[in-house]
Structures are given as C-alpha cells and as structure tokens.
Amino acid sequence: MRRPGLAVRLAARNLRRRPGQALLLLLTPTIATGVLGVALSLYGSADEPWNRTWRATEGFHVAFTVYHPPDEAGDRALVDTLRRRATQLTGAPGVVAVGGPRSHLYGSIRLAGGTEDLTAEVRDPGPYQVDQPLVTSGRWLGEGGGVVLESGLAATLRAGPGDTVTIQGRPFPVRGVAQTVSRGRFPLSRPAQVWVTPETARQLRALGMTEEGFELQLRLADPARAADFAAAHRSLEAVPSSSSVVPYLETWQQRRSESHSDIDILAGTLFAAGTLIAILAVATASVLIAGRMAAQIRQVGTLKAVGVTPRQVMLVLLVEHLAVAAAATAVGLGIGRLLAPPIAATSVTLLGRPEPPPLTVTRVLIVAAVAVAVVLLGTVRPALRGIRQSTLRSLAAGPRPPRHPGRLAGLAARAGMPLPGVLGLRSAWRRPGRLATNATGLALGVAMIVVALALRDSVELLQLRPPEPGHAASDAAVAVLYDQIRAVIFGTAGLLLVLATINAWIVATFAARDAARNQAVLRAVGATPRQTVIALIVSQLAACAIAVALGIPLGLGLWRLMEGGDLPEVHLSATSLVLLAAAVPVAFAVIVSVPARLLARQPVAPLLAYE
Amino acid sequence: MDLEVEAGEAVSVMGPSGCGKSTLLHLLGGLERPDAGELYLGGVRVDGLSETRWAVFRRRNVGFVFQAFHLVDELTAVENVELPALLVGGSRRAARRRAMELLDRLGVAGRAGHLPDRLSGGEQQRVAVARALVNEPLVLLADEPTGNLDSRATGEILRLFGELGQAGQALLTVTHDARVASTADRLLTMRDGAIVAQTRLGAGTSVAGLLASLADLAGER
Numbered sequence: 001m002r003r004p005g006l007a008v009r010l011a012a013r014n015l016r017r018r019p020g021q022a023l024l025l026l027l028t029p030t031i032a033t034g035v036l037g038v039a040l041s042l043y044g045s046a047d048e049p050w051n052r053t054w055r056a057t058e059g060f061h062v063a064f065t066v067y068h069p070p071d072e073a074g075d076r077a078l079v080d081t082l083r084r085r086a087t088q089l090t091g092a093p094g095v096v097a098v099g100g101p102r103s104h105l106y107g108s109i110r111l112a113g114g115t116e117d118l119t120a121e122v123r124d125p126g127p128y129q130v131d132q133p134l135v136t137s138g139r140w141l142g143e144g145g146g147v148v149l150e151s152g153l154a155a156t157l158r159a160g161p162g163d164t165v166t167i168q169g170r171p172f173p174v175r176g177v178a179q180t181v182s183r184g185r186f187p188l189s190r191p192a193q194v195w196v197t198p199e200t201a202r203q204l205r206a207l208g209m210t211e212e213g214f215e216l217q218l219r220l221a222d223p224a225r226a227a228d229f230a231a232a233h234r235s236l237e238a239v240p241s242s243s244s245v246v247p248y249l250e251t252w253q254q255r256r257s258e259s260h261s262d263i264d265i266l267a268g269t270l271f272a273a274g275t276l277i278a279i280l281a282v283a284t285a286s287v288l289i290a291g292r293m294a295a296q297i298r299q300v301g302t303l304k305a306v307g308v309t310p311r312q313v314m315l316v317l318l319v320e321h322l323a324v325a326a327a328a329t330a331v332g333l334g335i336g337r338l339l340a341p342p343i344a345a346t347s348v349t350l351l352g353r354p355e356p357p358p359l360t361v362t363r364v365l366i367v368a369a370v371a372v373a374v375v376l377l378g379t380v381r382p383a384l385r386g387i388r389q390s391t392l393r394s395l396a397a398g399p400r401p402p403r404h405p406g407r408l409a410g411l412a413a414r415a416g417m418p419l420p421g422v423l424g425l426r427s428a429w430r431r432p433g434r435l436a437t438n439a440t441g442l443a444l445g446v447a448m449i450v451v452a453l454a455l456r457d458s459v460e461l462l463q464l465r466p467p468e469p470g471h472a473a474s475d476a477a478v479a480v481l482y483d484q485i486r487a488v489i490f491g492t493a494g495l496l497l498v499l500a501t502i503n504a505w506i507v508a509t510f511a512a513r514d515a516a517r518n519q520a521v522l523r524a525v526g527a528t529p530r531q532t533v534i535a536l537i538v539s540q541l542a543a544c545a546i547a548v549a550l551g552i553p554l555g556l557g558l559w560r561l562m563e564g565g566d567l568p569e570v571h572l573s574a575t576s577l578v579l580l581a582a583a584v585p586v587a588f589a590v591i592v593s594v595p596a597r598l599l600a601r602q603p604v605a606p607l608l609a610y611e
Numbered sequence: 612m613d614l615e616v617e618a619g620e621a622v623s624v625m626g627p628s629g630c631g632k633s634t635l636l637h638l639l640g641g642l643e644r645p646d647a648g649e650l651y652l653g654g655v656r657v658d659g660l661s662e663t664r665w666a667v668f669r670r671r672n673v674g675f676v677f678q679a680f681h682l683v684d685e686l687t688a689v690e691n692v693e694l695p696a697l698l699v700g701g702s703r704r705a706a707r708r709r710a711m712e713l714l715d716r717l718g719v720a721g722r723a724g725h726l727p728d729r730l731s732g733g734e735q736q737r738v739a740v741a742r743a744l745v746n747e748p749l750v751l752l753a754d755e756p757t758g759n760l761d762s763r764a765t766g767e768i769l770r771l772f773g774e775l776g777q778a779g780q781a782l783l784t785v786t787h788d789a790r791v792a793s794t795a796d797r798l799l800t801m802r803d804g805a806i807v808a809q810t811r812l813g814a815g816t817s818v819a820g821l822l823a824s825l826a827d828l829a830g831e832r
Contacts (some may be wrong), residue, residue, distance in 0.1 A: 419697050427685045521681045524642060526670020526698045530665045558652065601661075604642040605634075608681055 011320035021292055022503065026326050027329075027499075028285050029374040031495055032278035033332025033367050035356035039362045041333075041340030047060050048126055050181060050256050057134050059181045060099065060217035061226045062251055064089060064236060067213045067246045078245050079102060079213065085236055086216040094229055098219035099130030106207035109192055110166035111157060116190035118167060119183075119212060120147070122201040130196065130217045133195065137161055138176025145200045150193040152185035165194075168207035173202070182217065184259040213245075226251035263344050266488065273492035274370070276451060280496060281374045283444035284503040289321070289379050290437055291510035303388070321375045328371040331363065420531040423522070424538025427515065433536035434514075435543050438507045438607050442547030443554060446502030446584055450555025452493035504591045511540050512595035519599055520607035529600035536596040537589050544588045548581050612648075612806055614799070616750070621772065621782040623792035623812075626801035632785040633678070635801070639783065640673045641665040653749045654807045674743030676753035678785075680735040682727040683744070688734075689714060689723035692741045694826045699746055706745075713741035717767060732759035740768055750781040757791055771793050 014023040053059070066082045068075065083101055090098045102121050110116040117363065125142045126132065133140070136151055138161030147165065154160060154177040186192045196204065211235040220229055230249040237247050257264070337359075428435055519532045527535075554574070599607075614634075616622050624632050627831050637643040638650065641657060650658040653672060660668060674695075675681075682691045689710050696706035714720045717737040719730075727735055738757045743751055751772070757765040769791065776796075787794050793812060802806040 125663075370614065403662065423683075423686075425688075431685070441731070471678075515683070518683050521683050523662075523666055524640070524675050524677075525695045526666055529665040530663065531666075531698075603644065605637040608642070608677065608679075 002265070005308065008319055010316045011323060014316075014320050015323070016119060019025035021288065022324070023287055024506070025285065025292070025321075025375070028281045028288065028326055028502070029278075029325060029328035029371045030335075031499060032274055032281045032374060033328050033371050034335040035270055035277055035495070036274035036367055036370055036494070037332040037334070037336025038339045038343065038609050039267045039274055039336075040366065041336035042263055042267035042270065042344055043422040045271055045340050045344045047206035047256060050259060053179055054181045054252065054256070057180055058097070058128070058130055058219065060130050060255075061220040061223045062218045062229050062252070063250050063255065064216040064218075064233075065102075065109045065248055065250065067248075075243055075245050076211075078239060078243055079211070081177050082236075082239075082245070082247050082456075083214060088215075088234065089216065089218070089233060090518045092218075092229075094220045094222065094225065095218050096221050097129035097219040099128050099219075099271050101214040101216040103201070103214050104212040105196075105204055105209040106212035106354055107168045107207070109194070110169075111333065119191045119193050120167070120201065120204055120209060121193060121197055121215075123195055126197065129571065130219050131180060133180040133182075135176050135178045138174065140178065141177070141195055141197045144175075147194040147200065148178050149174055149413055150183065150186055150195075151179045152175050152187060152189070153192045153194070155168075156187055156192075167194070168204060168209055168543070169528075170207055179367025181255065181259065182215070186254075186423050188262055189259065191253075199400045204450070220516045223252065226253065230243065235522060266343070268393060269488045273488060277495055277499060278370045278374060278417050280448045280503070282377050283441040284499055284506065285374050286377065287437065287441040287503060287506045287510070289375070291506060291513070292572060317379060318376075321379045322372065325368070325371040325375040328375070329364070329368040332367050333359065336367075341445065350402065351439075374435070374599075416607070418534075420527070421538045423527075423531075423535040424540075425542060427535065427539035428542035435546070438511070438540070438543035439546035439550070440492070441503050441507060442588070443551035446547050446580075447555035447558055448496040448500055449580065449584070450552055450572070450577075451495045453557075453560050453576060454559040455489045455493045457572065458489065476519050501591070504588050508540065508588075508592040509595045511535060511592065512599045515539070516599055516602075520604045523600075524608065525605050529597075532594040533593060533600050537592050540592045541585055544585045548584050551553070551584075553583060612804075614806065616781045616783060617751075617780055618745040619779045620797065621776055621795040622784070622797045622799060623795035624783065624799045624801060625787065625789075625792055626807075630801045631804040632801055633754050634804075636675075636754055636783065636785055639750070640675055640752050641669055642675075651700070669693055672749040674746065674748035674751040676736075676739050676743045676751070676756045678754040678758060680727070680732075680739045681685060682735055682738055684727045687724050687726055687740045688719065688730060689739055691727070692745055695742060695746045709745055710741065711764045713744055716771065717741055718764065733764055736760055737764060737768070740771070744771065744775075745794065747778065748780065750783065751775060753782065754786060755783045755786055755788075757786070757788060765791070 021030065026104040043274070066079060066086075068079050073575060088096070088099050102123055105119050105122065107120065108115040123141060126140065133148070135148070138148070141148055147167070149159060149165070150246055154174075156165075159165055159174055161176050162546050164175045165174055166172075183189055183193050201209075218229075221224060230251050233249060237249060239245055239247060292565075515536050522532050522535065523529065624635065626632050634643065638645050640651075641660065643659055649656060650656065652668070655668070655690065657668060682688075682733065683694065686694065692710035692720060693703075693706040696709060697703065701709075710722060713721060714737075715722050716739060719734050719737045719741075722734055722738075727738070730738065734812055736756065738790055740753075740756055743753070753772075756772075760768065772782055772784070773794065782795070784795065785790060790797055795812055798808075798810040798812055800810070801805050
C-alpha cells in the first residue's frame with residue numbers, strides 16, 4: 001500500500017461498520033488505562049502543594065531527629081551526647097542555615113471523644129532561618145504565652161485563635177494556627193503538634209509533659225544533595241543496641257513522601273488494580289478481536305484477491321487496532337487527570353489544592369504500553385491466521401471447519417446424554433483452537449473473580465480496632481484512608497466482574513454467530529429451537545468447565561503474588577470456591593442463552609443463506 | 612400461487628434464477644413463513660404452527676436437500692445422516708444402520724467417518740440426499756439435488772427418488788437440469804414468484820421434447 005492513507009481509510013471504515021464492537025474494543029483497554037491513568041496522576045499530586053509550603057517556610061533539607069520514648073526509663077546522658085553531636089553537624093560543609101535543636105515534649109491534648117498524644121515543640125518567638133511555620137490564622141508565638149496549633153490539629157479540633165485547648169488537663173489559649181512541612185498533617189500523622197514558647201514549656205513540664213527528644217534542621221547550599229549529606233553523616237545515628245533512644249537523619253524528599261503516604265498507598269492500590277484489569281482486558285480483547293477478524297476474513301480475502309500483500313493487510317489491521325489503543329491511551333490519561341484531583345482532595349494530609357503532576361513521556365508511555373499490549377496481544381494470532389489463510393478460503397468467509405472427529409461426544413451419547421447435549425459436545429470438541437481461545441479468556445475471567453473474592457475478604461480485614469486512648473482522632477483518620485482503599489478494592493472487584501461478564505458475553509455472541517448456520521441446519525432437519533439453544537449452551541460450557549478448572553488455581557496463585565504486598569492475608573474457604581465453581585457455569589449458561597435464544601427466534605432460511 | 616401435490620407424485624420446478632423456486636421450497640418446508648395464504652402437508656394445516664411444532668412436524672414429514680448441501684460441519688457424514696433419525700427418537704443402533712444403508716446405496720459408505728470439509732462436493736451432495744431420506748418423509752424437497760454430481764451418481768439419486776413415489780412419498784425438485792426435470796410427473800415453470808405453466812409429463816417425455824416445450828414457453832412470454 002503505497003499510500004498509507006488507504007490503510008487509514010480502510011481501518012476507519014472497519015471501525016465505523018461495526019460501531020458496537022468498536023466501542024466495546026475501545027472500552028476494554030480503556031477500563032485498564034483509566035484506572036492506571038488515575039493511579040499515575042495520583043502519584044505525586046500532593047507534591048507540588050507540599051513544595052509550595054516547603055519553599056514558603058524555608059523548609060529543611062536535612063533533619064536530625066532524636067526520639068526518646070517518654071514512657072521508658074531515661075537515657076538522658078545519651079540524649080545529651082546526641083545533642084552535642086548535632087551541634088557539631090551545624091558546621092559541616094554545605095550547611096548554610098541551621099534551625100534548632102528544638103526540644104519536643106510529650107503529653108496529651110483533649111479532643112471530642114477522648115485524648116490524643118501530643119508533641120509540643122519548644123521555640124523562641126523567632127524569626128527562624130529554617131522552618132518558619134506559615135501562620136494561616138492568628139499570631140505566631142510571642143509575649144503572653146498560649147499555643148500555636150498545627151493546621152491539621154486545628155481543623156480536627158475546629159479551634160482557632162481565641163479558643164482554648166486542654167493540654168495535660170489544663171486550658172491554654174490558642175494564639176494562632178500554622179502550617180509546616182516539618183511534620184505530616186494531623187490526624188494521619190501523629191502525634192498531634194503544637195508550638196510553644198520556653199515559658200509555656202516550663203508550665204507544661206510542671207503539668208507532667210516529659211522530654212521526648214529534639215530535632216535539628218539544616219538547609220544546604222544544594223538541596224538536591226540532601227541524600228548525599230545524610231549518607232555522609234550516618235555515623236550520627238550510632239547508639240548502643242540496648243538503648244531505647246532512636247536518632248535518625250532524614251532528607252526533605254523522604255519527609256515529603258511520608259507526609260502524604262495515604263495518597264501513595266491509594267495510588268499503589270489503584271496501580272495494582274489497573275494491572276489486574278489489564279490482564280483480563282487482554283483476554284477480553286483477544287476474544288473480541290478474534291471474533292471481529294472472523295467477520296473481516298472476507299474483506300481480507302477481497303484485499304488479497306485484488307493484489308494487496310499479506311504485509312499490507314497486516315498494516316490495515318495494525319492501523320485499526322493502534323487507533324483504538326491510541327484512543328484508549330488518550331481517554332485513560334484524560335480520566336486520570338480528571339479524577340485524580342478530587343480523589344486526592346479527600347486526603348487529610350494535603351497542604352493546599354492537589355495538582356496532578358505534569359504528563360511526562362514515561363507516564364504516557366506506561367499507559368500507552370498497556371493499551372497497545374491489550375489490543376495488539378489480541379490482534380496477532382487472529383490477524384496472522386487471517387493473512388495466512390488462502391485467498392479462496394478467505395472469500396468463502398464461513399467459520400473455519402473443524403479438523404478432528406471427536407470421541408468424547410460418542411462416549412456421552414453411549415452414556416445416554418440427550419441429543420442436544422451430544423451435539424453441543426461435538427461442536428466444542430471438534431474445534432480445539434476455538435475451545436482453547438474461549439477457555440483461556442474465560443479462565444482469566446474466573447481467575448479475576450477469585451481475586452475479586454479475595455479482595456472483598458481482604459476488605460473485611462481492614463476493619464479497625466476500636467480507638468485506643470491517645471489515638472482518638474488519628475484512628476478515625478486512618479479509617480478514612482481505609483474507606484478509600486475499600487472503595488478502590490470494591491471498584492476493582494466490580495470492574496473485574498464487569499470485564500469478566502463482557503468477556504463471557506463476547507464469547508457467547510461470537511459463538512452464536514459462528515453457530516448460526518449449523519443451528520439453522522439443525523432446525524431444518526427437525527431440531528426444535530430449544531434443542532438448538534441447549535446444544536449451543538453445552539458447546540460453550542465445555543470451554544467454561546476448562547476455564548473453571550484452570551481459572552480457580554490461577555486466581556489463587558495471582559492472589560498469593562499480590563499478598564506479598566500490603567494486602568492482608570486472606571484464605572478463601574473451600575465452600576466459597578466450590579460455590580464459585582458451580583455458579584460460574586450457571587451464570588455463563590445464562591449469558592450464552594441470551595444470544596442463543598435470539599438466534600433461535602430467527603427464521604431458518606435467511607440463516608442458511610448467511611454464508 | 613395455488614399448488615397441490617399428490618402423495619407419491621414427483622414435481623419438478625424450473626425457472627430463471629431469482630424467480631422464487633428456492634423460496635417456494637422454504638415455504639413448503641416451514642423454513643420461511645408465508646405472509647398470507649394457507650399451507651397443508653398430509654392434510655395438516657401447517658402455516659400457523661409455532662417454530663417448535665414446525666420443527667417436530669418437519670423432522671418426521673419433510674426431507675430437505677439443499678443446493679449448498681448444508682451439512683453440519685461438526686458431524687461426520689454418517690452422523691449427519693442419522694441426525695434426523697435420532698431427533699425423532701429412534702435408537703442409535705437403528706439410526707446408524709439406516710444411515711449406513713443409504714450411504715452405501717449412494718456410494719459414499721466409505722466416507723462415512725469423514726467430516727464434511729474432507730468430502731468432495733458430490734460426496735456432500737449424496738450425504739445430504741441420504742440425510743433427507745433417512746426418516747422416509749412424507750415429502751422430499753430438493754433444491755438442485757444433482758448439481759454437483761457426475762452422470763453415474765445422478766442416475767443413482769434419480770433411481771432413489773423414483774422409489775419415493777412407490778412408497779407414497781411426494782417429491783418436489785427445483786432444478787435447472789432438463790434431464791432431472793423430465794423424470795418428474797409434472798413440471799412447474801416459475802417466473803417472478805408465480806407459477807406460469809404446469810406441464811404433465813408422461814412416461815415417454817424426452818429431454819429434447821421438454822426443452823422444446825420450455826423454449827416455446829419462453830417464446831410466448
């Protein structure tokens with residue numbers, strides 16, 4: 001085809017001729033690319049708001065934190081040693097500004113419904129070279145005492161300047177509310193945080209708050225070298241193994257990643273879901289494209305008859321299916337850009353409005369690769385078959401004749417199986433290629449149903465413990481994240497079921513189409529419509545039986561692989577697997593019966609003229 | 612169209628392509644529904660039968676030989692032939708015996724275990740004829756039953772068809788072959804969906820005479 005325009009026109013015509021199939025073909029990879037698109041758009045969507053706050057507050061590049069469990073016997077000498085070491089760090093090469101070391105006191109704050117663990121960071125009124133919290137309402141620390149609330153804590157308490165909060169059982173006035181990147185946002189990040197002056201800290205110590213440790217924050221000449229700087233000073237983290245004191249160096253990038261880990265967990269869950277959906281989409285697309293190819297065989301024959309080479313025929317098919325893949329990529333990425341911000345906005349960790357990261361080539365390629373894989377993996381085999389088939393055979397355009405006489409149906413007949421069942425078995429067994437294609441597609445569908453069941457059970461395991469003292473609000477915040485993961489898991493399970501059903505429907509409709517002539521012949525020689533429906537159902541149940549036998553172990557294997565991640569361990573009961581093994585063929589029979597009945601209602605003569 | 616075929620009578624239908632010959636067979640066999648009119652087979656009015664009743668009626672009383680054979684391509688030759696016998700509830704053994712008898716009679720017993728795709732056009736045609744005859748139907752509807760056959764096989768099929776009349780079975784054959792048409796008791800000529808002529812054929816009707824009368828008919832039109 002010297003002019004690629006002809007290939008494009010032929011491909012466009014193919015797609016337009018069967019718009020329903022083209023839409024289904026587009027929908028199949030789009031479900032996968034859509035979920036992956038959302039996952040990829042979620043990853044990093046909270047980074048830019050965090051970066052803005054980080055820049056506005058002169059955020060740290062490297063932090064040296066020493067944590068001393070408040071309820072453990074003191075190792076004050078070690079903490080003091082570490083504080084001296086930290087002071088030495090301030091003179092290290094590359095350090096351009098220093099914040100702290102700032103002491104942390106441990107206590108509790110009263111919230112509606114209980115108390116919550118609290119860290120009070122002790123600061124003089126400032127200003128600071130590193131980590132100048134951004135006051136969003138009221139005033140920063142100064143004369144007259146009081147506390148400044150971290151913005152997430154203020155939002156949870158619904159408290160602001162002029163209100164009072166109860167710390168260690170005593171009311172303290174709220175001077176203001178501020179944002180920082182030094183700590184994650186309450187309640188997902190805990191303990192809750194307030195800032196206090198040294199004078200207020202003395203009052204709090206008198207009320208029983210204990211030393212929890214300190215944090216030293218540094219800004220470097222080159223923030224991109226924060227990891228190298230931390231690596232060069234790892235010796236600071238060395239403490240006797242028997243000590244309960246925990247010192248650690250952390251870069252700003254690490255803190256940013258941890259600060260909105262809920263969004264990353266959600267994105268990771270969606271990515272895993274998208275991968276599963278893509279696997280099933282390959283099976284669905286394979287069955288769909290094989291069916292479309294069967295319908296296009298005559299056109300392939302015509303093209304070859306007028307002198308188009310097999311390679312050129314392949315070009316037409318590639319253009320057609322790559323166009324679908326391109327559309328699926330665009331729609332998937334669009335869905336991602338559209339849905340990621342409102343999903344991310346539900347996070348309690350955000351410091352401002354979420355922004356999906358820019359569309360990098362890598363992200364586009366990931367989504368495009370999935371779409372192309374889904375469509376092309378399904379194209380190759382039927383396309384090659386159509387091209388290799390002789391031109392004359394292609395022009396005849398009927399379904400490929402069976403190759404092998406079967407024995408199973410003979411055995412079934414001798415065992416007294418009713419005639420429609422025997423006919424169905426013969427039909428299934430004598431087309432091993434089609435049986436294998438359909439069984440593979442359905443097996444992946446069954447496997448995904450098993451995964452969906454396991455996902456559903458894993459959701460039950462995400463139930464939280466009753467709130468513990470000191471975690472009243474933060475447990476509720478984690479519950480929000482779990483609710484989101486639950487929604488993703490249920491959505492994934494639902495999409496897997498939808499795809500498995502679409503898969504079964506495609507298998508059923510193409511099976512009915514391929515069987516149309518034989519069904520008509522059967523009716524012409526006296527088979528009733530009901531008998532032909534039964535024969536068609538039985539012919540497809542053979543593939544379904546193989547699919548159940550293969551799909552259940554495959555699904556369990558896939559789930560075992562997934563369990564290696566963050567998902568809780570789930571053991572599907574034998575009962576639920578037996579029920580599944582029984583329910584799948586019944587459901588599939590119901591699905592097949594729809595096109596089979598529609599076929600049986602058609603008059604015989606036009607069906608005989610079908611070929 | 613008003614047509615009555617007696618039990619044991621053989622009727623040939625001729626006419627140009629597209630004149631409705633095959634449609635007539637389809638209507639008589641219940642494969643298509645008439646828009647209007649009445650249709651009786653063996654004294655039973657069948658034009659209003661449901662699909663299921665038609666199928667049950669057809670399996671016992673109507674045999675079809677299609678121009679395109681229409682064998683079930685997933686069944687071997689002998690399985691195709693025994694299928695109508697099994698559908699009426701006959702035993703597998705009896706159905707197989709009867710099917711093999713017919714295949715033997717038509718000279719394709721040696722191909723009984725082959726799938727249709729492995730048979731030549733003529734062999735498929737003979738299998739289709741055997742299938743149509745296996746239940747000894749009230750009426751046999753044959754659309755170009757010898758179109759793919761050599762002279763010898765054509766002769767054997769015509770002999771088989773000739774025996775139908777003796778058993779009281781009616782035969783309606785659509786054909787373009789004057790030799791086949793001349794073996795019938797009556798010749799219908801169709802044009803534009805209507806019967807335009809009916810010719811009673813005697814035992815002495817020659818092919819040449821038949822062709823001459825058809826030519827006259829064409830000239831009158």
